[in-house]
Amino acid sequence: QSVLTQPPSASGTPGQRVTISCSGSSSNIGTNTVSWYQHLPGTAPKLLIYSDNQWPSGVPDRFSGSKSDTSASLAISGLQSEDEADYYCAVWDDSVNAYIFGTGTKVSVL
Amino acid sequence: QVQLQESGPGQVKPSQTLSLTCTVSGTSMRSGYYYWSWIRQPAGKGLEWTGRIYTNGFGSTNYNPSLRGRVTISLDTSKNQFSLKLSSVTAADTAVYYCARGRDDYNGYRIDYWGRGTLVTVSS
Numbered sequence: 001q002s003v004l005t006q007p008p009s010a011s012g013t014p015g016q017r018v019t020i021s022c023s024g025s026s027s028n029i030g031t032n033t034v035s036w037y038q039h040l041p042g043t044a045p046k047l048l049i050y051s052d053n054q055w056p057s058g059v060p061d062r063f064s065g066s067k068s069d070t071s072a073s074l075a076i077s078g079l080q081s082e083d084e085a086d087y088y089c090a091v092w093d094d095s096v097n098a099y100i101f102g103t104g105t106k107v108s109v110l
Numbered sequence: 111q112v113q114l115q116e117s118g119p120g121q122v123k124p125s126q127t128l129s130l131t132c133t134v135s136g137t138s139m140r141s142g143y144y145y146w147s148w149i150r151q152p153a154g155k156g157l158e159w160t161g162r163i164y165t166n167g168f169g170s171t172n173y174n175p176s177l178r179g180r181v182t183i184s185l186d187t188s189k190n191q192f193s194l195k196l197s198s199v200t201a202a203d204t205a206v207y208y209c210a211r212g213r214d215d216y217n218g219y220r221i222d223y224w225g226r227g228t229l230v231t232v233s234s
Contacts, residue, residue, distance in 0.1 A: 033218030037157075044208065044224035045149075045157065051217035088157055092219045098174050099147075099212075099219065104156040 002028055002093040004102035011108040012079045020105045022072040022089035028100060032092045034072040036065055037101075039086045048087070049074065081109050112136045114209050114225035121231045122203075128196040128230055132209030139165055139187045145212035146192040147221060148183060150205040158205075162212060163192060199232045206230075 005023040012018040022034065036049040047056050049065035052072065062077045072091075076083055089102035118130035132146070139146070147162040161173035163183045173181050182195045196203060206227040213222060 033220075035218075035220040037221070039157070044226045045221075046224070047220060047222050050220040050222075054217060056222065086156075090157075090159075090221075096175050097172055099159040099162070099172075099221075101149075101157040101159060 002096050002100050004089055004100055006102040006105045009106045011110055013110050014079055016079045018076045018079055020074045020087055022102050024070050027095035028091045028093040029072055030070040031094055034067055034089055034091045036074045037088045079109055084109050112223040116209050116225045116228040122199055123234050124200055128199050130194045130207055132192050134190045139190050147210045147212050148194045149208045152205040201232050204232045
């Protein structure tokens with residue numbers, strides 16, 4: 001079973017920088033590009049980052065993505081109260097020929 | 111603006127087949143090459159991709175292997191809709207089901223538009 005592991009939670013005060021990690025393997029992150037999604041309960045998830053570090057139109061550059069080997073990271077700079085949400089990494093996995101989501105990280109703004 | 115809207119029964123009995131439809135607006139499913147997908151989220155858990163269908167004229171599909179052949183996704187481009195069928199459901203299939211559009215190019219695969227989701231409860 002292919003798994004993308006994220007920390008269950010992360011937090012920071014307004015204005016701080018928060019980083020979320022996503023650990024995978026050679027068959028997924030090591031081979032294909034990573035996307036990140038923001039999900040507020042009761043709403044449609046939103047594409048935040050694609051192709052490891054690209055922004056869709058309308059996404060502020062406070063959100064940034066990076067990747068190294070079989071791990072990826074999402075950084076949120078200048079944390080704001082509206083950033084409180086669940087964040088998921090996702091990537092295509094060649095070993096199971098399926099799109100897999102990370103375990104999810106709940107970000108809290110203290 | 112692309113919009114997706116899920117519809118279907120909110121409750122399904124165990125062992126029966128769950129059927130959902132996604133209606134797409136703001137774009138024609140016949141234009142461009144996109145992947146039309148279903149993703150679900152059980153209460154208190156993370157997102158789980160169930161599968162996708164490609165508008166390449168052949169309707170190629172990929173499914174989550176964990177669903178063991180119970181899932182079928184189909185297209186009806188004349189109605190600008192696509193559908194999900196999940197057979198032999200159990201309580202473990204209770205979840206919010208999202209329909210979504212994906213694309214795959216030199217930037218890799220990603221899901222760029224999502225519906226708001228619909229809750230399906232498996233219960234007798």
